[in-house]
Amino acid sequence: ADYTFKFQSSDPAGVKNFEIQQQWADRVEEMTGGRVAIDLLPVGSVVSHTETLGAMNMGVLDGHVSVTGYFSGKDPAFGLIGNTVGAWSSPDQLIDYINYGGGYELMNELYAPYGVKFVGGGGTGLESFVSKKPLDGVEDLKGLKMRAPEGLVQSVFAAAGAAPVNLPGSEVYTALSKGVIDAADYTVFSTNHEAGLHEIAPHPVYPGFHSLPLIEIAMNLEDWEELPKDIQTIMTVSARDFAQDISTQLAMADKKAVREARANPDITVHDWSAEERRKFRTIARDQWKKYAEQSPNAEKVYQSVTGYLESQGLL
Amino acid sequence: MLPESDEDIGFTRLDRAIVWLGKKLSLVFALIVLVSFYEIVRRYVFGSPTLWVHETVTFAGATLFVLGGLYALATDRHVRIVLIYDAVSPAVQRWLRVVHHLFGLAFCSMLLYASWFMAKGAVWAPWGGWRLETSGSAWNPPFPALLKVIILVAIAVMTLQFVLHLIRDLRGPASTGEKDNV
Amino acid sequence: MFELASLGIGYGSLLMLVMLIVLLLTGMQLAFATGLVALVFALGWFGPDALPIVSSRLYSFIGNYVFLAVPMFVLMASLLDHSGIARDLFDAMARFGRKLRGGVALQTLVVAVILASMSGVIGGETVLLGILALPQMLRLGYDRKLAIGTTCAGGALGTMLPPSIVLIIYGLTANVSIGDLFKGAFLPALILALLYMGYVLVRVWLKPEMAPIPSDQDQPDTPAPNFFKALLFPILSVVVVLGSIYGGVASVTEASALGVLGIAISTWIRGELSLAMVRKATISTLRVCGMIIWIGIGATALVGVYNLMGGIEFVREMVFAVSGGDGLTTILFMMFILLILGMFLDWVGVALLTMPIFVPIVTELGYSPIWFGVVFCMNMQVSFLSPPFGPAAFYLKTVTPKDITLGEIFRSLLPFIALQIVALALLIAFPQLALWWQ
Ligand code: NA
Ligand code: NA
Numbered sequence: 001a002d003y004t005f006k007f008q009s010s011d012p013a014g015v016k017n018f019e020i021q022q023q024w025a026d027r028v029e030e031m032t033g034g035r036v037a038i039d040l041l042p043v044g045s046v047v048s049h050t051e052t053l054g055a056m057n058m059g060v061l062d063g064h065v066s067v068t069g070y071f072s073g074k075d076p077a078f079g080l081i082g083n084t085v086g087a088w089s090s091p092d093q094l095i096d097y098i099n100y101g102g103g104y105e106l107m108n109e110l111y112a113p114y115g116v117k118f119v120g121g122g123g124t125g126l127e128s129f130v131s132k133k134p135l136d137g138v139e140d141l142k143g144l145k146m147r148a149p150e151g152l153v154q155s156v157f158a159a160a161g162a163a164p165v166n167l168p169g170s171e172v173y174t175a176l177s178k179g180v181i182d183a184a185d186y187t188v189f190s191t192n193h194e195a196g197l198h199e200i201a202p203h204p205v206y207p208g209f210h211s212l213p214l215i216e217i218a219m220n221l222e223d224w225e226e227l228p229k230d231i232q233t234i235m236t237v238s239a240r241d242f243a244q245d246i247s248t249q250l251a252m253a254d255k256k257a258v259r260e261a262r263a264n265p266d267i268t269v270h271d272w273s274a275e276e277r278r279k280f281r282t283i284a285r286d287q288w289k290k291y292a293e294q295s296p297n298a299e300k301v302y303q304s305v306t307g308y309l310e311s312q313g314l315l
Numbered sequence: 316m317l318p319e320s321d322e323d324i325g326f327t328r329l330d331r332a333i334v335w336l337g338k339k340l341s342l343v344f345a346l347i348v349l350v351s352f353y354e355i356v357r358r359y360v361f362g363s364p365t366l367w368v369h370e371t372v373t374f375a376g377a378t379l380f381v382l383g384g385l386y387a388l389a390t391d392r393h394v395r396i397v398l399i400y401d402a403v404s405p406a407v408q409r410w411l412r413v414v415h416h417l418f419g420l421a422f423c424s425m426l427l428y429a430s431w432f433m434a435k436g437a438v439w440a441p442w443g444g445w446r447l448e449t450s451g452s453a454w455n456p457p458f459p460a461l462l463k464v465i466i467l468v469a470i471a472v473m474t475l476q477f478v479l480h481l482i483r484d485l486r487g488p489a490s491t492g493e494k495d496n497v
Numbered sequence: 498m499f500e501l502a503s504l505g506i507g508y509g510s511l512l513m514l515v516m517l518i519v520l521l522l523t524g525m526q527l528a529f530a531t532g533l534v535a536l537v538f539a540l541g542w543f544g545p546d547a548l549p550i551v552s553s554r555l556y557s558f559i560g561n562y563v564f565l566a567v568p569m570f571v572l573m574a575s576l577l578d579h580s581g582i583a584r585d586l587f588d589a590m591a592r593f594g595r596k597l598r599g600g601v602a603l604q605t606l607v608v609a610v611i612l613a614s615m616s617g618v619i620g621g622e623t624v625l626l627g628i629l630a631l632p633q634m635l636r637l638g639y640d641r642k643l644a645i646g647t648t649c650a651g652g653a654l655g656t657m658l659p660p661s662i663v664l665i666i667y668g669l670t671a672n673v674s675i676g677d678l679f680k681g682a683f684l685p686a687l688i689l690a691l692l693y694m695g696y697v698l699v700r701v702w703l704k705p706e707m708a709p710i711p712s713d714q715d716q717p718d719t720p721a722p723n724f725f726k727a728l729l730f731p732i733l734s735v736v737v738v739l740g741s742i743y744g745g746v747a748s749v750t751e752a753s754a755l756g757v758l759g760i761a762i763s764t765w766i767r768g769e770l771s772l773a774m775v776r777k778a779t780i781s782t783l784r785v786c787g788m789i790i791w792i793g794i795g796a797t798a799l800v801g802v803y804n805l806m807g808g809i810e811f812v813r814e815m816v817f818a819v820s821g822g823d824g825l826t827t828i829l830f831m832m833f834i835l836l837i838l839g840m841f842l843d844w845v846g847v848a849l850l851t852m853p854i855f856v857p858i859v860t861e862l863g864y865s866p867i868w869f870g871v872v873f874c875m876n877m878q879v880s881f882l883s884p885p886f887g888p889a890a891f892y893l894k895t896v897t898p899k900d901i902t903l904g905e906i907f908r909s910l911l912p913f914i915a916l917q918i919v920a921l922a923l924l925i926a927f928p929q930l931a932l933w934w935q
Pocket of ligand 2: 840841842882883884885888
């Protein structure tokens with residue numbers, strides 16, 4: 001290959017997310033006729049998942065497939081765009097915003113100072129909420145000790161009266177079983193189900209009311225600029241396809257797992273009413289404004305997302 | 316069974332300062348115990364868990380772990396394989412120690428370079444200007460930036476420790492000569 | 498630059514090993530030797546841009562909430578040790594088990610199993626037993642090697658019994674139920690512990706002088722009736738810790754903090770609590786954690802650099818070279834790779850390098866990924882003890898007197914490593930041991 005890149009994923013090797021990311025890497029190799037080889041490494045192989053942005057900047061890694069919200073601590077803007085809680089009711093809406101609504105350009109503007117190129121991205125799927133307690137509405141979130149990843153989603157849950165902590169993913173199982181947390185914003189239903197989370201936390205809320213993280217493919221900007229135009233186009237188009245691919249495949253896997261869970265008498269799948277979802281969304285939208293005040297870039301994100309939502313009649 | 320105190324094994328002044336600081340700050344472990352207890356009480360007795368305990372104890376623990384490394388170096392307690400070291404004469408042992416200090420310096424100087432970039436990225440925004448990297452949680456403390464700076468400072472101190480130990484052992488057989496390393 | 502990359506990953510791996518072994522043999526501190534090899538390879542293979550891998554891994558490693566259980570365990574042990582509780586506890590145990598030759602060693606293993614079922618932080622558990630049990634066995638005249646081996650192998654049981662971070666990471670990597678892994682590991686863990694106990698019994702039966710039975714004159718003056726006064730509260734606090742973990746009240750880290758508080762209250766009731774004692778205990782904790790965590794930092798740095806060098810790809814090629822054979826051959830070859838890697842890397846490194854490659858192959862061959870998770874966990878038991886990089890031995894070394902060298906610890910561990918391999922063979926021959934509950 002003319003270009004060999006090391007990309008680190010934010011997922012462990014065995015889960016469906018990783019498998020779909022690997023398929024993307026393989027397709028890039030095929031579409032470029034072998035000129036580009038992407039070596040996809042599982043989470044934590046080289047640096048931890050919160051450090052990949054810095055690692056790309058310093059040239060340790062060539063790229064990553066990760067979740068934008070992890071970099072919230074570097075700039076609240078990443079927390080706001082990485083998981084604009086309450087904005088999107090399906091991954092397709094997020095993909096539309098990224099591809100045609102200004103998201104792609106905005107992400108590239110935000111990443112440019114870090115020496116990073118945003119190649120493309122979309123939503124994983126509407127995440128499912130893991131819980132040991134039956135939750136049927138916003139009221140039930142009061143005093144709930146729960147895990148949430150970095151970013152806006154933490155503030156939204158705090159505003160709803162819950163007590164969010166950011167545990168690493170590897171701690172979620174033990175923390176749930178030891179009662180340290182009662183609930184977790186972890187990942188999509190099918191992956192939660194396979195990890196056995198529903199055995200110890202049998203009250204999942206599906207479809208989730210809370211979170212739709214932006215998953216992205218990004219790489220070192222200098223590496224990107226050295227690529228010939230045709231390879232750049234292959235990368236961006238394949239990233240667009242990846243966004244469709246991952247949300248569709250996960251949604252299908254979720255539906256299958258939900259059927260299984262509903263058939264299990266020990267698991268109760270909760271579904272919030274439209275009214276409760278609207279209440280949570282209102283709390284979330286109040287937080288957008290507060291987040292926007294935290295940095296000039298977060299304000300840009302706020303303007304861009306609300307502008308797009310208004311233009312589409314989604315606000 | 317544990318040694319009651321860390322006997323002076325030819326401490327440099329810097330070593331003494333680290334031992335002094337370690338003795339003071341190690342009491343923070345006791346604070347971690349109390350704060351963790353407070354969190355459990357808040358959670359079960361008052362039904363209102365805190366946002367700050369988890370991140371605070373993790374940060375305090377991380378800082379003590381770094382300091383513990385300096386402390387163990389000052390008191391020469393880092394684990395070694397002494398199979399060969401114990402079999403050779405005190406003169407050779409002294410030269411082996413000089414070699415260890417030189418390797419230690421190589422380790423520290425490369426790590427210092429790396430930590431500098433890490434710390435810089437955590438306190439200085441890429442577009443210029445100060446901004447402390449935060450945890451991104453709802454409480455959002457600047458612990459990541461603080462910890463990265465603490466690492467940088469600790470590695471700088473460790474570098475100095477190796478330099479001083481090197482000078483000590485080059486100058487001649489100190490009291491460490493007869494000492495059996497751990 | 499040194500252009501180490503031109504060596505290729507095969508010779509690169511070899512050079513890495515040779516460098517590490519040579520540095521360790523000079524008597525250089527382990528933590529700095531592994532870290533130095535990592536930095537030299539980062540610089541020589543990729544150039545100065547790659548050096549921040551090491552600082553980044555250092556930062557992520559120490560900021561891990563789970564590790565906070567280590568100082569809590571060490572603090573618990575130091576408090577027990579600096580007060581009179583530890584001595585009273587072991588005197589009571591020696592009295593209780595006096596009729597049985599090797600009784601204290603067996604009791605140590607029982608305590609180890611209880612600790613293992615509480616948490617899975619082998620650093621904390623090994624140090625705890627090293628502070629409490631080992632000196633007592635030596636005081637009672639036990640054979641040194643038997644006492645050292647029992648303490649160290651017992652302390653390492655932590656990740657074999659649930660809760661276990663090894664099984665959790667495996668579960669997340671292989672995408673199988675963590676609860677199923679916990680159920681599967683239970684019986685094999687007990688079998689391993691029973692093998693250790695059986696070994697102790699057979700050794701002392703063959704050679705009685707290895708574990709003298711305390712005569713009445715050897716008994717310390719503290720009479721048995723003090724048992725309740727002296728030990729009721731310490732035992733109660735252990736019950737509180739266990740209860741809060743199994744009752745689902747607290748995380749392992751929090752429960753170990755509760756344990757520290759319980760022990761502190763016990764020393765207060767016994768009239769032994771003082772600021773001076775607490776200071777002594779916390780300073781021991783700082784020193785021991787400094788040693789343990791920095792060994793971990795060196796190891797994690799090495800793993801990060803090796804992964805970037807293409808370690809995963811290298812292991813993949815090795816496995817594919819022989820996986821043309823039948824299922825059993827492939828499994829045995831995997832065991833061989835795991836045992837070899839376990840000699841040089843810590844378990845996180847081994848898991849990162851091998852799991853993405855092994856699990857799909859194992860599943861394709863028709864084996865249960867749950868069973869393989871337990872097999873992997875048993876392999877990691879070996880890796881904790883096997884020289885030259887045997888974390889449990891290093892942890893024990895941080896609290897042993899100077900005359901117990903690492904060499905002696907490793908020699909004492911050889912029979913226990915053999916027992917682990919026996920348990921591993923049983924598990925491979927009879928997968929039902931891990932799957933009987935299905
Ligand atoms: Na355990
Ligand atoms: Na080993």
